[in-house]
Amino acid sequence: MARLRDRTASWAGELRAGALGLDRDPEAIRDRLEEPAVRFLAELGGDGPVTPGRDTLERVVVAEELARGDAGALLASPGPSMSGVLLAVLGSPEQRDWFYGRLGERPTWTCFALTEPERGSAIGEMSSVLTPDGDGGYVLHGTKRYVGNASRAGVAAVFARVAGTERLGVTAVLVDTADPGYRARPLPMLGLRGAQFSSVSLDGVRVPADRVLGTHLSPARRGMWSIVQVFNRLRPSVAAIALGIARAAHEYVGEQRGTLRGAERERYEELGRRIDAARLLTYRAADAVDARPSAGHLGSAAKARAAVLAEDVTRSALGFFGPGARLDHPLLDKLARDARGVEFMEGAGNIQKLTLFHGLQAGKVGRP
Template sequence: MAINLELPEKLDSTVERSHLAAEHIFRPISRKYDLAEHEYPVELDELGKLAKQARTTERAAEGEKDSGEDTVNGANLRAVLNARELSWGDVGLMLSIPGQGLGNAAIAAVANEEQLERFGDVWAAMAITEPGFGSDSAAVSTTAVRDGDDYLINGEKIFVTAGSRADHVVVWATLDKSQGRAAIKSFVVPLDAEGVSVERLEHKLGIKSSDTAVIRFADARVPADNLLGTPDIDVKKAFGGVMQTFDNTRPVVAAMAVGVGRAALEEMRRMLEEAGHPVDYDTPVAVQHAAVAEFIRLESDWEASWLLTLRAAWMADNATPNSLEASMSKAKAGRTVTEVTNKAVEIGATGAYAETELVEKWARDSKILDIFEGTQQIQQLIIARRVLGKSSADLK
């Protein structure tokens, strides 16, 4: 059986448009906003408008089956291609494009048709983590209490990407703490709503061009129909609805890692060739320079990361459960990008460690890609549960 790994022609425009933006908009200002943390990249405003126009055009084509095929190549595959190309330019700037927040992926994952229409053009951040927990998403303590036609939300969220720049935020909150994880729901909350305040912005190791905020909710009132999914508490289904968000966003984060990794591999190859050690795929690795052998090994891991990411996104487009595959792509890509970028710094020595090149920046940026949307350890745990058929209670 032959497997065709070529992307459909209808996605060529996405790749070309995103790469041009990465090359001609992101790369030239990458160092500027790395040094000017918390300063808004005004150069992205026009790009945000163009992206909005492109999304409007693409929505009409989403869900269409390719000619002669029984499968769909839609929004999820397009999202990972876009993330890969833009992150090759600058992953922090990619996370700062107006209208393309992680919360938008959450809306796309679980919103109904009316909500998809109503929130189609918002810029939504994602608020999950709290001061009292990180990886254990079931430990949400932010509350949402029904009050007539509204919900009142109270709590504090930390590490909210684009939290001071987006116009909405998708907030995870519990309807009833006594019901455990089954009562956790996600809400689309306008950031200008009364009771919502940005408390501070974090200073970070990497992705400095992207803001990371602490947001407090004090009796923040939102309409009941801003709840994504059903308000019913079903202990049998636990909080599968909100967790479905990760099945969409983890492949996108994996694609970000693939983009940064490709940038580092390209630079590593250039450095090797300048040093007189070209990569030769027709010669056994064992007889090539040690640094070349290391490059080939890392490149193969990078290729595996990308193939896993494509599979997870394709499954999401075709309504196939992909929790295992989403975690596999995130785990592999997150681990690989940190190894690739650090090896690029090592091979580049003093030149790659200095701020004269972007290599040292990629090494700093890459670490978060192995952490947010679920750490390496959490992904390994999820994969083990799926492979072994264990529940979260059976395998912790």
């Protein structure tokens, strides 16, 4: 694990050097495909460098170190990302071979389309519909929103409800975005611009039978169960992204302000202690999920705490430089905007607190 941390940490400087350029032009990521960090992310998963049984913890280590360089580049890079985690939960060996085969041909972006306009991620209100085509496949209609990399993705994992069913009819499918009916448009964003969060229109997209995920599982495990499993694995990584942003802002103050004294020194050191404490919680959350994938309560706690921490640290960092800090220090301005964006990844703070409350109520958190 230390070798993985050292390896990814060595790329942070290169990512940071291109951070403001990518923030201005998200398409600039296409000119950076040969950078070591971007290549690494494009190959992650499949036969890549993650270790079975330690997947979540390794993703946490990678996410923190690369987000310390630039969270925008981390999220903008091609690779399996969330869809790869979904394939690990729901995919058959043949589907994983098809998915990673596509990614192995050339750098390929993927996206995970769950959230809908005005409905969020509420499965019971999902309006995207899969209509059976009579050959075991479906025709997909619907709209999605706030989908990272959707406008540049080659493969999309999309959740929709099978026509005529309710909650147990929600199913994930793999969509080749070159197929007719798939359209994606980038949305204007303040933070995490590199990821090009997009709206997606699905107008009669044909989904062959072999791209319907989870058919080897019961219907109860294709919808909400699978989404929870994916989020359990990913929330510690989102917490790590927040930690990386907080560290970048904290280190920037140390590098640019030189010697701090008195109250400023105390405030700076307190922020450092909070970062260290949040890292311990995030590592514990990752270990818990690697040991038992259903143990996502600590992941929710880590994500909620780290998201607040990232905002606190970036705002405090701006305060070290006075009223004109956002204009005089554009990198800090970007970090503050990115920190705010993390709050809405994989569920906002109120959702994380509700999940943690359910864990406490059920006795799943706090046991010796």
